[in-house]
Amino acid sequence: MNKLSLTSLFSTSLLTLSVTFSSATLATETLNVYTYDAFASDWGPGPKIKANFEKECDCELNFVALDSSVGILSRAQLEGKASEADVLLGLDLNLMEAAKKTGLLANHSVDTSNVTVAGGWNDKTFVPFDQGHFAFIYNSETLKNPPTSLKDIVDNQDLRVIYQDPRTSTPGLGLLLWMKSIYGDKAAQAWGRLATHTVTVTKSWSDAYGLFLKGEADLVLSYTTSPAYHIVAEGEKKYKAADAREGLYPQVEVAAMMKSAPHPELAKRFMQFILQPGFQSVIPTGNWMLPVVALDEKLPAAFDSALKPTKNIVLPAADVAKNRKAWVNEWLNATTR
């Protein structure tokens, strides 16, 4: 009896084993996409995009969530050519030069002629996947006379401002470039004036935004689309983005394919997919940014409140890459004096 049960057990386990094996051989290819954590989270755009892509590709899409957009690049750099990544998704304008220099990225073959980013898009390596602008957010219930220009924000000593450190955070770097594009050579003096009424400069966007929501500041550096989140998700309309007459500095998030991609064909298909409705329609209420192509369906009404700047100010990527260190030092010297 004992022996019998043992044999049957053995055969059952063999059977299971063979089933596992056959399913493994039948398994479809898995595309590895490195992205930042919020993108891949349950409430982010990741899961829907995964479902939409898997519907048409007969494959599995695997998001590897890293701690930030900078984290994506440094992880790929650390792994080098041995990386399992097919696609890096979530770098931004200002990381593009540095990312290209690593020599790890391949050119794409996507037609980007219908991309709505101001000034058009003709980069050979990167495909944009969402866009927005940096802006200062305020609480319209407590701040009755919101600033209307970056100059206001810099000069008005009554405004309590929180922004992020350009050494550690993407929006912080955005502000650095924004200031540079408006003030040019006089940026150092402007930083000095801003420093006198700056509450604090935080490590990351979350710290700054958290402090702002707790009422520690009148203005916090964030995105033009931030109010839309509060309207859609919380029904809260008091948070607004402050306009800037000089123009707002753009933020464009991009994706690129690895040269060493283990699944190059799938990666190419995914790069194409980025500009299609299956990806783009998920962006607004998933990542709280604007899509980069015109969509058939209208955006939720909340996004009407997002500022649409008329002026296009953006520093050339090569300049940014060349001068970033010098500009960061300029900021440091001006604010620590």
Add this chain to the structure above:
Amino acid sequence: MFLLIGAASLVALLRYSDVNVWWEYLQEPYLWRVIQFSLWQALLSSVISLVVAIPVASCLIHRQFRGRALLLQLFAVSMVVPTIVAILGLVVVYGRTGWLSQIFGVQIPLYGLVGILLAHVFFNMPLAVRLLLQGYGLIPSGQWRQASQLGFSRWTAFRLIEWHYMKKVLPGAFVLIFMLCFSSFAVVLSLGGGPKSSTLEVAIYQALRFDFDLNKASFLSLLQVSICTLFAVIVYRIAPINRQDASLLAVKSYPVKDSIWARSADGTALLCVLILVVPPFLAIFDPVFSSTFLTTLLSSGLWQAVFISLKIALPAALLSLLLGICFCVLARFCMERKYLSVLPSKLEHLGNMILMVPGLVIATGLFLWLRDIGWHFTSSYWIVVWVNAVMALPFVLRILMPIFYQQERRFRHVYLSLGIKNWSRWRLEWTLVRTSVAQAFAYALLLSLGDMGVIALFGSQGLVSLPLYLFQLIGSYRLEEGACVAVVLISLCLILFYCSSRFIGGGAARGKSHVIR
């Protein structure tokens, strides 16, 4: 072995270094300002933490009051509170529209040195108290009995007995807290009020993440290690030499004469705690009453994260404890042999060095090292466990070393003359050391539970721990849900700490030493 890992990761980074440029780095004036500020704030933070902790520890030993056990539990978990949660908690209490300004109309300049100190004292004063209580555990009951018979006042008892034992724990605690504050990162940036307040750790992070400048990162880490080592050497040079007593263990505590002075001193100490530590905790636990709390509890992502966290923290803590015990046994083996007797303290300091190297640097170095030897990251899980275990080791050692040394001092001759060895010796000792072992295990557990840096670097799909989940939420506007997850995280820590002291420590881990004659 574990030291090799730590060293290897640093060496892996150093391989990418170019010493010629280092001289240039040294000439940046900003770097020197940063070092100056780091030293200053770390010194202040650790001194304040200790100065407050001494009377608090004394009070907790001498008095029984309601909530004492809970307070001790809270003290244990304060250091695992994710920094952003602690910062927001402090802001709720001391901020512009915080409780302090609402109730008393007092506005304190939170952003700047004050905020940094408040946060660091919140994190480290409780740690200091727990370390000092360890020192109290070493006081033999005979001394208490005499104090009681001679009618010592609290002050005399403190001067003649307690201080003598505190002196043994203080230098270690001082160095530990100093190092933690010296390399503090998010707290210093967020509450510092601008880049004037910065630490070397910020520069290391920038070099490693934004610039991918391995050369600069390794230079800065070496600089940090050198400064901390120098500091540790100075402290240990000044500090009295640690001599263990061979007297009997505590049996029970004898009451020392009470007086109005003693009572008011204890009252002041407790008031300090009430002001510095309790309100931020209340603020952190505040979201329990919100409606989001229930919806957060019901989400499957949360429980998935709890599971992953436990899956990482439990093996990591076990590993750390195992390493720690091996280390202690080795150290005390050396202690009684003349020619080896310098080794233990040297080894202990080496263990501390792991704390001086930023976690991110260890992790990155390890990453490069493993890549170079051709190991691919099919399972980052074990790396996360391993690195976490190593990072918790200095804490484990700080807790285990004194008690293991004491055992050796007290009973070595007994064991030797009776021929009690190995396993049977261990069985005899277990009842004496289990409290400390439980505490060490609990600390390792909590540290791994609260870890962010290691898992963020090595993490992959499906490896979302509780703190990572929290940061994902906060990173996408969901601050309230993030706050609720923080409550879950802290509660989990409290429960685990309680279980650990209950089941491993045999219920005796209440800041009192174990009873045996």
